[in-house]
Amino acid sequence: MSTARTPLEPEVVIVGAGPAGLRAAQELAPTVSGEVLVLDREQRAGGIPRHCAHTGFGIRDRHRMLGGPAYAERMVRDTEEAGAVIRTSAMVTGWSSSGGLEVTTPDGLLEVRAPAVVLATGARERPRTARLIPGDRAAGVYTTGFLQNLVHLRHRGVGRRAVIVGSELVSWSAVLTLRHAGCRTVLMTSEHPRPEAYSLFSAPGRHLLRVPVRTPARVSRVLGGSRVEGVEVEDLDTGARHVVECDTVVLTGDWIPDNELVRSAGLELDPGTLGPVVDAELRTARPGIFAAGNLLHPVDTADIAALDGRQVAASVLDHLAGRTPGERRVRVVADAPLRWISPMVRRVGDRAPARNRLLAWADRYVPAPRVVVSQGGRVVAQRRLLWPAVPGRVFRIPGDLLNAARPDGGEVRVSIR
Incomplete structure (x- = not known):
């Protein structure tokens, strides 16, 4: 392979062909004058839904319930029909000295330079x-993503008895994948006092799928030789430990954004999300670079990521039209027990965030929380919400709670009580 890079100059380049990137491309391709190019390192576009062989996708963005593969196929089809170009097996490895993206493909090396770059690399x-x-x-320890790739895309088997670490929504997705592969889930553990997933999922899962859930507990040791033979489980209330026999361990949740391109670009990282700092229009601190999806809020559902794609497309169009964002801005930060909040910047004149919701992550369970917004040591807004803040899933806060914040009043802090 030659080391010379072939230059490409689309109008917009999007890194990541998951729900956020594909939806952004669908919105942009019919509107911009040049090419909208989507790059993805996988062999097929569609993101995580491709290997989630269960229903529940598309409720908020497509207003219908679809299985994961069907949802991914429709996203890809709609993107191509909109006129965007999708290049798979295209690994973006970094940034060139001129600000372009360095890309490695089976056909050779590329340098992609575009007036607008959207990072939608997920988590x-x-x-x-x-x-x-x-x-x-020992062999037999997987993440959910690797497990689903193995079972649904490569059609490989796993073991017969599994222990799942975590009890988030994705944990129940792992249960269904294991069941499809003929593997029984003998235990699910969570370090929190109660399961993180919605009761709508966890209650039927425990009873209909007969999956015992132990809380608060953790897997303290993996046992085995060439293959997993069991795990040691610790009760976090008493400290007692016992061994559970299994040949498969699935590690679920505990997300981290794929932020390598953010870091190599020198963009500011939020200490809570470890993703880029963005405003409500999903602009980063560098003009022309945007971010969307679970790169920003690890991790929310596919349809929420897709709605981020719609939000970021409008911002890209503003940028291409020469409209510049307002200068007056304040930083928005989360206080414990919130770990992070997104978007992290409020700017005068911006549109409301997607669905007019701030997204946050709680480290402990708070029923019917009161959201408190303060600025300069003074409470400027507060509201009691009817839904709980639960570890392991995104907590949604009405965006209008920030309306009382002053653009010249300094840092805005958001907490729950």
């Missing part, structure tokens, strides 16, 4: 090494 689950789970280095 991934932390592997065992990042979770610091000790024990034997």
Whole structure:
């Protein structure tokens, strides 16, 4: 392969062909004068829904319920019909000295330079090494994403008895994948006092699928030789430990954004999300670079990521038309027990965030929380919400609670009580 890079100059380049990137491309392609190019490192476009062989996709963005593969196929089809170009097996490895994207493909090296760049690279689950789970280095430990790729795309088998770490919505997706592969889930654990997933999912899962859920508990050690033979489970209330026999361990949740391009571009990272700092229109601090989807809020559902794509498309069009954002802005930060909040910047003159919702993440359960917005040491807005803040899933806050914040009043802090 030659080391010379072939230059490409689309009007917009989007990195990531998941729901956020594809929806942005659908909105932009019929409108901009030049090409809208979508790059993805996978062999097929569609993102995570491609290998989620269960229903529940498309409710908020398509107003119908679809299975994961069907949702992904429709997103890809609509993107191509809109006129966007999708290039798969295209790994974006970094930024060139001229500000373009360096891309490696099976056909050679590319340098893609565009007036607007949208980063929609998504998020991934932390592997065992990042979770610091000790024990034997035995085969049979997977993340949900790898498990679903193995079962639904490669049509490979796994074990017969599985323990799932985590009890988020994605954890129940892992249960269904294991069931499809003929593997029984013998235990699900959560370090929180109660399961993180909505009761709508966890209650039927526990009873209909007969999955026992232990809280608060953690897998403290993996046991086995060449293959997993069991795990040691610790009760976090009593400290008691016991061994559960299994040949498969699935690590679910505990998300981290795929932020390599953000870091290599020198963009500011939010310490809570570890994704880029953006305003309500999903602009980063560098003009012409935007971000959308679960790169910003790890992790929300596919349809919410797709609505981010629609939001960012409007901002890209403003940028291409030469409209500049307002200079008056304030930083929005989360106070404990909130870990993060998105968007992180409020700018005068911006549109409301997608669905007029701020997205946040709570580290402990708070029923019917009172959201408190303060600025300069003074409470400027507060509201009691009817839905709980629960660890392991995104907590949605009405965006109009920030309307009382002054653009010259300094940092805005958001907390729940």
